[in-house]
Amino acid sequence: MARILVDADKCQGYGQCCYEAPAIFTLIDAPVTYVADVDESLRDDAERAADACPVQAITVE
Amino acid sequence: MGEVVIVGGGLGALRTAESLRSAGHSGPITVVGDELFPPYNRPPLSKDALLDGIDMARLEFRRRPSVDDVTWRLGRRVVAADLSSGTITLDDGTLLKADGLVVASGIRPRRLPLAGPAEGRFALRTAADAEQIRSRLTPGSHVLIMGAGFIGCEVAATARRLGCEVTVVALDDEPMIRPLGAQVGAAMRRRHEREGVRFRLGHTIDSFHGDEQVRSASLSDGSELPADVVVEAVGSVTNTEWLDGNALDLSDGVLVDSAMRIVGSAMPAVAVGDVARHPNALFGNVPYRVEHWSIPTETGRRAGRTLAAQLSGDDPDTGPFTALPSFWSDQYxxxxxxxxxxxxxxxxxxxxxxxxxxxxxxxxxxxxxxxxxxxxxxxxxxxxxxxxxxxxxx
CATH class of the missing domain: 3.30.390.30 (FAD/NAD-linked reductase, C-terminal dimerisation domain)
Structure with a gap:
């Protein structure tokens, strides 16, 4: 399992994570909505999403 | 496994190091960066961080555990490189030997040689620059911004929020005209004007006046503007002088192929980020330098895989590069x-x-x-x- 954490104070709703990992992140309004615990097979997508976040609000554990 | 030296200590360096590791490169990696900080996020320097204060702990990028063993030589500048022997020379005379080179040396602000005092004139690229500018943005101070691109406009917005009197001087007809076009630029200008920013478009600055500290500026039409703080945001210069003498195409950054390999390099070498002039199959494969935030990550990811393959004797993926550039800007x-x-x-x-x-x-x-x-x-x-x-x- 990979654990996702989004810092709601940092998230500005840029939505870049939704493009990198659509199975995890959904943007309706800031802060983004997401699945907190995802299968290990989605770890790469989650890390790409964390890399792509302009305000670096995403942590993957 | 060979040794990799990464020249430049920003986002592109970090993402390339992470990509080298995830592509299986287990040899030593050394990053040489001329700033004192490990890679950090620059966009807030003209926005939140300029408004609220610069907190490096908040700006620093998280680094993946895979790069924990990377050697960071920070506060050091590379002054020369000999790609035929893989020798990198630092400003303290240290010589590094590299089997693989990553050029991530980025850009610096262009400065104009204008007459007058130097004190009070700034350019914004680093956290140290932002710290200096921030200390001068006091309520009521006259801030003169040269250049109406994104950085100039973002600093203008932040300075207004801090209560400064802000004038933007630029040769362009509208702010952000090159990336956005005249119509959208005009709409953004109107928004800035509603917030109290004054624009002097179609003009340049001829000279500054004051004793040691800038107090005013003369424009090309002969008028004079008060100026306590000048922020010069008139474009960038690529940091490639250290690569001179290696018969590379350095006419605008470093020319690379779709795998980010430096064209004409005598050793395995890649370039990433702002400094890399790379082809993109989405835009006709004409090589462009793209100074967007997403580019160091996208080019770094590709370059790390390429270099890891080269160093282990494999053929790198030479397929098309198709990363979609993206940028954003927050103003007010x-x-x-x-x-x-x-x-x-x-x-x-x-x-x-x-x-x-x-x-x-x-x-x-x-x-x-x-x-x-x-x-x-x-x-x-x-x-x-x-x-x-x-x-x-x-």
Whole structure:
């Protein structure tokens, strides 16, 4: 399992994570909505999403 | 496994190091960076961090555990490189030997040789620059911004919020005209004007006046403007002088192929980020340098895989590079986001909303859509991203 954490104070709703990992992140309004615990097979997508976040609000554990 | 030296200590360096590790390179990696900080996020330097104060702990990028063993030589500058022998020379005389080289040396602000005092004139690139500028943005101070690109406009917005008197002087007809076009630039100008920013467009600054500290500036039309703080945001210069003498194409950054390999290099070498002039199959494979935030990550990811393959004797993936550039800008409460290369467009159309309100603007050339800009419409750009990604000429 990979654990996702989004810092709601940092998230500005840029939505870049939704493009990198659509199975995890959904943007309706800031802060983004997401699945907190995802299968290990989605770890790469989650890390790409964390890399792509302009305000670096995403942590993957 | 060979030794890799990464020249430059920003986001591109970090992402390339991480990519080298995930592609299986287990040899030593050394990063040489001329700033004192490990890689950190620069966009807030003209926005939140300039407004609220610079907190490096908040700006620093998280680094993956895979790069814990990377050697960081910070506060050191590379002054020369000999690619035929793999020798990198640092400013303290240290010689590093490399089997693989990553050029991530980025850009620096262009400075204009103008007469007058130097004290009070700043350019914004680093956290140290932002710290200095911030200390001068006191309420009521006269801030003169040279250049009406994104950085100039973002600093103008932040300085207004801090209570400064702000004037933007630029030769362009409208702010952000090259990336956004005249119509959208004009709409952004009106928003700035409503916030109290004054524009002197179509003008340049001839000289500064004051004793040691700048107090005023003379414009090309002979008028004079008060100026306690000058922020010069008139473009960038690539940091490639250290590569001179290696018979590389350094005419605008470092020319690379779709795998980010430096064209004409005598050793395995890649370039990433702002300094890399790279082809993109989404935009006709004409090599461009793209100073967008997403580019160090995208080029670094590709370059790390390429170099790891080269160092283990494998053929790198030479397939097309198809990363979609994206940028954003926050000015006051306006959030502007873009995908693609709107600057390449020959015409634009506002397709949803109107320019002085939340809207979406499509940018086209003769072959179709090249970019899209959303003003306060971030969550509505999803479909455009897919359409632009489908442009690839593979």
């Amino acid at each position: 409460d306006i959030s502007l986001q873009s995908f693609g290369m709107p600057g390449l467009a020959t015409r634009l159309e506002v397709v949803d909303g109107s320019l002085d309100e939340p809207c979406i603007i499509e940018y086209r050339d003769d072959d179709g859509l090249v970019g899209v800009v959303g003003i306060d419409r971030t969550s509505d750009l999803t479909g455009y991203r897919t359409r632009l990604q489908d442009r690839a000429i593979v």
